[in-house]
Amino acid sequence: MTWDEMAPLLWEATGQTAEMVAWSTLFTVLIGLPLGVALVVTDRGGLLPSTPLNRVLGLVVNIGRSLPFIILMIAVIPLTRMIVGTTIGTTASVVPLTLGAAPFFARLVETALREVGDDKVQAAQAMGASRTTIVGKVLLPEAMPGLVAGLTVTVVALISYSAMAGAIGGGGLGDLAIRYGYQRFETPLMIVTVVVLIVIVQLGQMLGDFVARRLARR
Amino acid sequence: MIDVSGLRKVYRDRGREVVAVDGVDLRVRDGEIFGVLGRSGAGKSTLLRCVNLLERPTEGTVTVAGRELTALGEGELRLARRGIGMVHQHFALMSSRTVAGNVAFPLEVMKVGRAERARRVAELLELVGLADKAKAHPGQLSGGQKQRVGIARALAGRPAVLLSDEATSALDPATTQSILALLKSLNRELGLTILLITHEMNVVKSICDSAAIMKDGRIQESGAIPDLLARPGSRLTEELFPLPPAEPGAVTITFAGQAGEPVISQVVRKFDVDVNILGGALEEVAGVAAGRLRVHLTGGGREAALAHLTERGLLVEEAR
Numbered sequence: 001m002t003w004d005e006m007a008p009l010l011w012e013a014t015g016q017t018a019e020m021v022a023w024s025t026l027f028t029v030l031i032g033l034p035l036g037v038a039l040v041v042t043d044r045g046g047l048l049p050s051t052p053l054n055r056v057l058g059l060v061v062n063i064g065r066s067l068p069f070i071i072l073m074i075a076v077i078p079l080t081r082m083i084v085g086t087t088i089g090t091t092a093s094v095v096p097l098t099l100g101a102a103p104f105f106a107r108l109v110e111t112a113l114r115e116v117g118d119d120k121v122q123a124a125q126a127m128g129a130s131r132t133t134i135v136g137k138v139l140l141p142e143a144m145p146g147l148v149a150g151l152t153v154t155v156v157a158l159i160s161y162s163a164m165a166g167a168i169g170g171g172g173l174g175d176l177a178i179r180y181g182y183q184r185f186e187t188p189l190m191i192v193t194v195v196v197l198i199v200i201v202q203l204g205q206m207l208g209d210f211v212a213r214r215l216a217r218r
Numbered sequence: 219m220i221d222v223s224g225l226r227k228v229y230r231d232r233g234r235e236v237v238a239v240d241g242v243d244l245r246v247r248d249g250e251i252f253g254v255l256g257r258s259g260a261g262k263s264t265l266l267r268c269v270n271l272l273e274r275p276t277e278g279t280v281t282v283a284g285r286e287l288t289a290l291g292e293g294e295l296r297l298a299r300r301g302i303g304m305v306h307q308h309f310a311l312m313s314s315r316t317v318a319g320n321v322a323f324p325l326e327v328m329k330v331g332r333a334e335r336a337r338r339v340a341e342l343l344e345l346v347g348l349a350d351k352a353k354a355h356p357g358q359l360s361g362g363q364k365q366r367v368g369i370a371r372a373l374a375g376r377p378a379v380l381l382s383d384e385a386t387s388a389l390d391p392a393t394t395q396s397i398l399a400l401l402k403s404l405n406r407e408l409g410l411t412i413l414l415i416t417h418e419m420n421v422v423k424s425i426c427d428s429a430a431i432m433k434d435g436r437i438q439e440s441g442a443i444p445d446l447l448a449r450p451g452s453r454l455t456e457e458l459f460p461l462p463p464a465e466p467g468a469v470t471i472t473f474a475g476q477a478g479e480p481v482i483s484q485v486v487r488k489f490d491v492d493v494n495i496l497g498g499a500l501e502e503v504a505g506v507a508a509g510r511l512r513v514h515l516t517g518g519g520r521e522a523a524l525a526h527l528t529e530r531g532l533l534v535e536e537a538r
Binding site: 119123127128 | 270272295296297298299300302304306308310311312313314315323324326327328357371375381
């Protein structure tokens with residue numbers, strides 16, 4: 001396979017991977033962030049302690065995290081069909097990707113929020129701040145470096161998950177590597193795909209680190 | 219201004235009950251600086267946090283500026299807290315905000331408009347001497363500067379009461395003095411009532427008008443400092459002016475306010491006694507010169523001399 005033959009394939013696959021990762025990142029944040037906040041505030045000694053709710057949320061998150069992604073992907077096929085209308089293609093893969101990454105991100109959010117000193121929360125309470133103000137104006141801004149670092153780890157995990165999504169017809173770089181590199185023995189393409197993935201992950205990690213460091217330096 | 223009555227705080231820790239505050243009554247008068255002195259674990263921090271209900275008391279009532287906080291619902295309590303400033307041992311500043319942003323925070327909570335907020339923040343930073351640090355981040359400040367930001371923030375809502383939770387304990391001695399001087403001047407100029415807790419005698423000595431000594435969750439003694447000094451066997455006096463254990467026959471004279479008068483030489487001249495000074499200390503406390511003197515008094519006029527000293531308002535204690 002010549003470079004000229006590979007280039008359009010790579011270009012298309014990279015675009016699909018980017019699309020999957022971008023959408024699933026968005027939904028992961030939309031689900032995982034509130035979930036992580038809920039895990040912290042409902043905990044004992046939290047802003048709104050509720051042991052039953054905390055237990056249930058913890059269980060949900062743990063179930064989500066204990067399923068290997070490849071199995072989760074297949075297990076949620078009915079749900080995917082319900083939401084997207086189809087179970088193959090880039091759009092369809094966003095559903096399992098989000099379900100796989102959201103609990104993971106929620107735990108990272110939880111850890112980041114716990115890093116915020118109790119004294120800051122109490123200082124805000126002493127000023128008469130409401131719970132929503134404390135979450136929105138104290139916990140989240142103060143945890144921002146940790147949240148960005150957590151998001152970076154999540155995006156990297158999503159890139160790797162998205163390669164697996166290729167296995168069920170999700171397209172993208174993983175799909176390309178399997179179909180051409182593995183099944184057709186196109187070793188050069190396999191190598192180029194791996195290199196592209198490494199570069200994307202590196203760039204993502206560097207960008208995340210840079211932003212986290214900028215935020216933490218203040 | 220602050221009235222604490224019958225306050226108890228019991229924690230439950232794995233089925234075991236821990237009594238942190240055990241029946242405390244406390245009265246802080248309008249415009250005074252009241253210091254609660256105690257070692258760590260004495261329950262003073264819990265007591266302070268019960269005053270603005272960061273900890274809800276197990277029993278007892280807390281009244282601040284005429285409002286019984288323990289009777290308020292959550293929403294009302296939030297509003298009432300805005301009239302009570304608090305400064306913290308480790309400053310509790312937000313690292314994601316600038317100095318100005320930190321001071322603006324309580325104003326945002328109070329929904330003060332942007333222009334008014336900016337004006338007030340500038341005013342507060344001026345008040346604590348940090349006008350040039352508005353755009354700095356807390357990480358770039360020294361401990362003393364951080365506490366100044368903490369104080370400015372606590373004053374943002376024009377509180378009548380300031381609670382200070384070991385505000386100087388994380389600071390070096392020189393910085394401690396400058397923060398204490400700031401608190402004293404705020405007390406004088408704004409008429410701010412301050413309730414502080416500390417384990418440093420020096421804090422009580424430097425700025426407090428009244429004090430309480432706390433141990434094992436209870437107040438051991440409490441009152442205006444000159445009154446405490448005049449009280450026989452006062453622990454505060456013992457802490458302020460430590461003397462070696464008295465040998466039999468030694469007389470300990472405690473004075474508060476009369477230190478300017480030459481009482482000892484008057485006694486020697488007026489009565490037929492010899493005075494041998496064994497030890498003593500003299501300092502300005504709560505704005506009055508106070509001290510303790512350990513002496514041996516010998517001679518025919520000894521009893522009369524002691525009676526005279528008592529008559530002059532000095533506290534005379536004889537060791538047996």
